[in-house]
Amino acid sequence: KAGVTQTPRYLIKTRGQQVTLSCSPISGHRSVSWYQQTPGQGLQFLFEYFSETQRNKGNFPGRFSGRQFSNSRSEMNVSTLELGDSALYLCASSSFSSSYNEQFFGPGTRLTVL
């Protein structure tokens, strides 16, 4: 099976712009989670989508939003970018097919805000 793919891999934006990141989960996986990774804070949970519904949400401002499509692909949007939004954004998919919900991560999108 192909792994989790994320596009684009690298992005450079300026303050005030908005950005959309895309994630394609492993085939058959219905859950997609998004994380922000920075050196100081580590991985921080943004939100999780399951069957097109947001099921969990982390403590991020409303500038961070997401959605999931019927084919389980997910997008994350950040509006009014700030310098502090520079980070690696990771998406992870899982299948919920066993008692343990293993997450499979994509390679991430490196966002730099200037």
Added chain:
Amino acid sequence: QKEVEQDPGPLSVPEGAIVSLNCTYSNSAFQYFMWYRQYSRKGPELLMYTYSSGNKEDGRFTAQVDKSSKYISLFIRDSQPSDSATYLCAMENTGNQFYFGTGTSLTVIP
């Protein structure tokens, strides 16, 4: 206080050494405890997971969970240069939310 605390290192050891990586946590609701390995420019990959307290061994890797102390460890025996990576601990509560440590950077010197 963060939900999960992990010493960021960096940790540098000679090849063949035993490596000990640790995390502490504050939320007693955590039930699954995981260790991920992340190579540079890659996403994290799951190494091991443990449900509740106890030990779990997989080859050169051993994970320990002590729920009474809210402390988890990962031991790597006979460390290899290919083990050089950042190691992240993670925990999951019943609400299907994952909480990660900041990661420990490990370098194994040949």
